[in-house]
Amino acid sequence: MKTFQRRAAQLDLARQMETLDFIFEFIDMISENGYNAVFLYLEDRIVTPSYSLPGADEGYSLEQMRQIVDYAAQKNIEVIPCVATLGHAERFLRFPQLQHLAEVRGNSRDRFGGTAKDTFCVSKTEFYDFLFTYLDEILPLFPSKIFHAGLDEFWNFNLCELCKAKVKTFHDEELLFLEHVRKVHDFLSSRGKRMAMWPDMFENYHSILPDVPNDIIMTEWQYQRDVRTCQAHFNNLTEENTLARYRKLGFEVWASPADMLLSNGQSFIDYASLYENVTGFLQTAWEKSDTFMYRTWPTIAANGRKAAGAGGEEVFKDMIQNLFGTEDELFISAQKSAVTRGFSRHFGTVSPSVLYSRSIFGLDSARVSSIETDKLILESFKTKISKGHKILEDQILSLEELICSARIKKAMLEQLDYGQNATAMNSLKQAFSRYLSVFRKREQDWETLRSGITPNIFTQKLPGIEQKFEEAEKSLANGSFLRVRRMHCDWYGMPKLRISLRLNGQWQEVHSGCAKPDNLEVAEFDFFHSLDRKFLNADAIRFEHNGYGGLGLCFAALTDNGRIIKVPGKILETENLVTDSEYLLTNDSRFCFLGSQNMYDAYVHQELVSVMHRVDVELKECDE
Numbered sequence: 001m002k003t004f005q006r007r008a009a010q011l012d013l014a015r016q017m018e019t020l021d022f023i024f025e026f027i028d029m030i031s032e033n034g035y036n037a038v039f040l041y042l043e044d045r046i047v048t049p050s051y052s053l054p055g056a057d058e059g060y061s062l063e064q065m066r067q068i069v070d071y072a073a074q075k076n077i078e079v080i081p082c083v084a085t086l087g088h089a090e091r092f093l094r095f096p097q098l099q100h101l102a103e104v105r106g107n108s109r110d111r112f113g114g115t116a117k118d119t120f121c122v123s124k125t126e127f128y129d130f131l132f133t134y135l136d137e138i139l140p141l142f143p144s145k146i147f148h149a150g151l152d153e154f155w156n157f158n159l160c161e162l163c164k165a166k167v168k169t170f171h172d173e174e175l176l177f178l179e180h181v182r183k184v185h186d187f188l189s190s191r192g193k194r195m196a197m198w199p200d201m202f203e204n205y206h207s208i209l210p211d212v213p214n215d216i217i218m219t220e221w222q223y224q225r226d227v228r229t230c231q232a233h234f235n236n237l238t239e240e241n242t243l244a245r246y247r248k249l250g251f252e253v254w255a256s257p258a259d260m261l262l263s264n265g266q267s268f269i270d271y272a273s274l275y276e277n278v279t280g281f282l283q284t285a286w287e288k289s290d291t292f293m294y295r296t297w298p299t300i301a302a303n304g305r306k307a308a309g310a311g312g313e314e315v316f317k318d319m320i321q322n323l324f325g326t327e328d329e330l331f332i333s334a335q336k337s338a339v340t341r342g343f344s345r346h347f348g349t350v351s352p353s354v355l356y357s358r359s360i361f362g363l364d365s366a367r368v369s370s371i372e373t374d375k376l377i378l379e380s381f382k383t384k385i386s387k388g389h390k391i392l393e394d395q396i397l398s399l400e401e402l403i404c405s406a407r408i409k410k411a412m413l414e415q416l417d418y419g420q421n422a423t424a425m426n427s428l429k430q431a432f433s434r435y436l437s438v439f440r441k442r443e444q445d446w447e448t449l450r451s452g453i454t455p456n457i458f459t460q461k462l463p464g465i466e467q468k469f470e471e472a473e474k475s476l477a478n479g480s481f482l483r484v485r486r487m488h489c490d491w492y493g494m495p496k497l498r499i500s501l502r503l504n505g506q507w508q509e510v511h512s513g514c515a516k517p518d519n520l521e522v523a524e525f526d527f528f529h530s531l532d533r534k535f536l537n538a539d540a541i542r543f544e545h546n547g548y549g550g551l552g553l554c555f556a557a558l559t560d561n562g563r564i565i566k567v568p569g570k571i572l573e574t575e576n577l578v579t580d581s582e583y584l585l586t587n588d589s590r591f592c593f594l595g596s597q598n599m600y601d602a603y604v605h606q607e608l609v610s611v612m613h614r615v616d617v618e619l620k621e622c623d624e
Helices: 020-031 062-074 096-101 125-141 161-166 170-190 206-211 242-249 262-272 294-307 314-324 329-341 365-380 389-418 422-449 457-478 533-537 581-585 599-604 606-610
Strands: 006-012 037-041 078-082 146-148 194-197 217-221 253-256 278-283 357-359 480-487 494-503 506-514 524-530 540-548 551-560 563-575 592-594 613-621
Touching: 006 020, 006 078, 006 294, 020 037, 020 062, 020 294, 062 078, 062 125, 096 125, 125 170, 161 170, 170 194, 170 206, 206 242, 217 242, 217 278, 242 253, 253 262, 262 278, 262 294, 262 329, 278 294, 294 314, 294 329, 294 389, 314 329, 314 389, 329 365, 365 389, 389 422, 389 457, 422 457, 480 494, 480 533, 494 533, 533 551, 540 551, 540 599, 540 606, 551 581, 551 613, 563 581, 581 592, 581 613, 592 613, 599 606
Parallel strands: 006 037, 006 278, 037 078, 078 146, 146 194, 194 217, 217 253, 253 278
Antiparallel strands: 357 524, 480 524, 480 551, 494 506, 494 540, 540 613, 551 563, 551 592, 563 613
């Protein structure tokens, strides 16, 4: 089994501050489980003399950072900092004093049609003055020779007039990015630091990679369930032997999985071990503002041990002994089942994209049953383990949340399919009540686990969750829904869908938003849209699509209390790129496709994104 030289575990302190006590506890854990570095994703979290806008309650002081570095050194843990130097700059750019440095400013629109200020403008010389002054203040805090400059997902690039004046072709846009990479690289090199970066944007700007300084470390992230090759992000899900390409160009690589699924990290380690230029391992752990980290500590620990060269079935057992102080086989089995399945983030499990959608093959009852079994087993060990109680408690509550959301969805879909009934509505209310109990417990946990850190996200979000439940009950009581079967080929795309119904000769919009599914594993799925009852008299439906990645539509129906009353009758009109529109007329797996399947073309030619592809369909009474 290969041993990776650097083995780092991430704390996403930009999305969620943590107490120093928690950070020290995390360092203790990773130091005992194969890691020799902690990766701090910071954005603007360090308050410095030149950048004091966040204030003490939204950032760490220089002295607090020194304490973290000193504590880590005592545990032989290197601290590797990351400050995003192009995209993911929303924390910096939320302040009016810095918004003149944003790529999207004035009346300009972002790549997705909004006004997001999340990317710096590289054509503004004062941006580099600000950035390099800030970096000069924080670099001395970290003895590590590695500094991570981010550089992922900067979608809002080359949009302002200053940038466009420099750019005549797409290759010029590539060169603009290359120029930025070199500037940051040269600055860091002059300060004795070796630069690391996320390389995903080279999937769009691929021709310049040979000209990038090859002493930069590429931290390649792959988050699929079973990593056997490298897949593109937001670019047609292209499959490429990226690690071999890096090897040919002389780049050192760190394999970077997520903490969501145990199999992701375990399989990525196996795959990356085949390449001698993959010398490091970076366990990412993103977006903890609406969750706690303890639940995935077993995943992080197991991956750290494997990256350190440990192999065989005993690795997981030894990790469990380290975290929980038990070697009980039943407990180990339940732990492995839970972390292999993975844990959802809070709030997402009751979003409309979850509650009002389902795979064409229905609900996964076996998955819910296994979650219930794991929860029962883990609960029985609360008094039997000698340590790791916070980890176990977080996991049990997470499983309870998944069980409640599954019961909510089942009770809702039963009424969407068969009409409202008292038994299903009672089950729905009971599941709602249990779900809210989980969140009230989470609200209390915040005050303990993140004492002094504000705001309490659960306190903020709880009223909105309660409102969603009330709206769901009202929509089910109303009984009027539009059911649309959709086909989505590339989860990383960003297709937009607008649906209108024609009533009394007038088109009226009933839905607008991103059209991709919540579940990565689902391609073909049904989605239910609540309607005002007047729309049951509509005589036609219009689908309009634009954005990144095309959209498949299989079928649509108006339903009243679970009964289908209107279905597509004939195609009235299409506009722009619409293929196989006649497939909308039959309720099967074939699909009409709106737009282009080539997301890369849309990225290169921005004007294609706003083109609206449309199909109008007459509705007829259902014969059934």
